[in-house]
Amino acid sequence: MDDLLELRQGIDEIDRQIVELFEKRMEISSRVAGYKIQTGKKILDKGREEEKIRALKQMTDDDFNRHGIEELFKQIMSMSRKLQYRLLAEKGVTGRLAFTQVENMGFDHARVVFQGTDGAYSQRAMETFFGEGVSSFHVDTWRDAMVAIQEGMADFAVLPIENSTAGIVSEVYDLLVEFDNYIVGEQIIRIENALMGLKGAELADIRTVYSHPQALMQSSRFLAEHRDWQIISIRNTAVAAKKVVDEQDKTQAAIAGKHAAKYYGLHILKDSLNDDKSNSTRFIVVTNQKIYRKEAKKVSVCFELPHESGSLFNILSHFIYNNLNMTKIESRPLEGRNWEYRFFVDFEGNLSGSSEKNALRGIAEEAINMRILGNY
Template structure:
C-alpha cells in the first residue's frame, strides 16, 4: 500500500472523527438542557475520572492509553465550555458579586500610600487622582491594606510590578489575605537618583539606603562602588533618614522629588540600569466595584498538585477566546511545593465570555478569587 492510499484512509477516519465529535457535542447540549432544568452542576469530577478510566482500558498499549487520556480530557473540556455557554445564554450563570459603576467616587476621597512624602507611590497617586484629594501615608503595605479594609481610607496606591525587578510579591500575598479589590492602575517612569547631604562627594559615601527593589534596579551602578547597601521600607524613608541624620557617609537612592523635599543634593541621576524602567501601581478599595470601561481582569486560584491541572484551568481562556497577558505563581503557606496562580487577562466582568471562563474556573479550581476588573 503506497503513501497516497494510507493518507486516504486517514482522511476517511478523520472525517468519521469529526462526525462523531459533532454528534457528541449535540448530546452535550442536551445534557446542558437537562442540567438547567434540574439545577445540576456542569462539572462532575467523579464522572469525568470514571470516563477517563474506561476509555483508557479500551486501548492496547501505554502510548495509546496516554494519547486517549489527553484526547478525552480535551473533548470533555470542550463539552463543559459548550454547556457553560448555554447556561449563559439562558441566564443561568450566577451573577458576579461586583457592581458596575460609571466612574470612581474620588471627590473628597481619602487615599493612602506606603512610604513617606516624596515616595514614588505618592507620585503615582497624584497622577491617577490629581491633587484635589485628602491623602496620608503609612509605614508598610499591610498598613495601607488595613486602612482601606477598616475604612479609614477609600483607596490605596500600591506598587505591584517593576519592569526591571519584577513583581512585588508581598502585594500579591496581601491581595489574597484581604477582601480588597483592584479598581485601577497607574504606570510611572522611574528615574532613581543618588543623593546625599549638600557638599558630599562620592568618595565620602560608605553606605547607601533604599528600597530592595530600587537597589536591585541600580545594581549595575552600585556594584562599581565599595558601598554597603542597606534595604529600607521605602525610597523616601531612605532620603529622610539621610537628611535627618546629617551623616556625610550616608546616601540614598530615591526620586528627584524626594531630594528636593528633604534638601538633599543629587550626585548622580538615572542610576537605574534601564532607561525605560517603569513601575505599575494598582488602585485598591474595599468595595466590590468595577468601571464600565474596565478592560483587564485579575484573578487568583489554586490547583491540585498533579499533572495537567494548570493546563486544564488555562483552557478556559483558550476556548472563550480571552487573551491572557500575565501569569505569576506564589507558594502557598504551610503547603510545601504547592502554588497559587495569579492571572491577568483582557475583558470586562459584564462580558459573556468572561462569565463563562470564570464559571468554569470557579467549578474546577480551588479557592478562585476575582481580584478586580480595571
C-alpha cells in the same frame, strides 16, 4: 513497503470520521446542557468523568495508547463543558459575580493611604492618579495600608505590584488574597532613580548608600563600580532619603526618585542610575468594595488547582475558548503545601460581558477555588 499516499488517505478517512463523531458528541452535550438548565445540575461532574476515563483506558492493552486516550478524552470532556457553559450563558444562567457596576468610584473626594513617607514613588503614583490635592496619609507597611482601607480609615490604598525590571511585589500579591479588598484602578510610573546626598557632599565622600531592595537591584551596574561602599537595604526609597537628611552625615547617600531629592532638599550626586532606562512600576488602587466601572477593561483573578497533569492547561483554555486575551500570569507558593501554587491571572475584559462571565463560571467550577481580585 506500504505506499505513503495510501497511508495518508487512510488517515484522512479516519480523521473525517473523528470530526463527524466529535460533532455528534457535542450535539448530545448541548442536549445535556438543556437538561442541566432544567434541573439545576452543575456542569462539572468530576466523579462521572473519572469513571468514564478509567473505562476508556481499559479498552486498550497498549501503555502508550492508554495514556493518549486519557489525554484525548480529558480534552474532549473539557470542550464539552465549555460548550455547556456557553449554552447556559446564552440562556441567561450566568451566576452572580457579587460585583456591582458603578458610574462614579468617588475618586474626586477620596481619602487615600500609601506606604512609605513623603517623597515616595507611591505618593507620586497616588498624586498622578487622584491629583495633587488629594487628601492622603502614609503608613509604614503595605499591610498597614490594607488594614486602613479594610477598617474604613481610608477609601483607597495605592500599592506597587510590579516593576518592569525587578518583577512582582510578592507581598502585595499575598495581601490581595489575605484581605477582602479589591483592585479598582492602576497607575504606571516611570522610575528615575538618582543618588542623592547632603548639599556640599561629593561622590568621593560617600561611604554608605541606603535604598529599597528593588531600587538597589535596579541600580546594580552603577553600584558594582563602587565596591568600597556599604549598601544597606531599607523599607522605602523616600525613607532612605529622609534618613540622610535626619542624620546629616555627608558620607551617607540614598538612592531614590528625583522628586524625593527635591522634597527633602538633597543634592543629586549621580542621575539616571537605572540599569534599564525604561524602568517603570505598576501601582494598583485598592478599595474594600466589590465595584467596577462600565469602562473597566482588565480583570484580575486568582485560583488554586488540583495538583495533577493538565489542570492549568484546562483552566487557561477557558480564556482561549471565550476569545479573551490573557495579559499576565504569575504564581505564588501555597503556605504549608510544598511545591503547590496559587495562580494570578490578568485578562482583558469587563465583568458585565457574557464571554467573561462564561470563562469565570468555568474556572470557578473547575478550580479548587477562585477569587476575582478586581475589574479596572
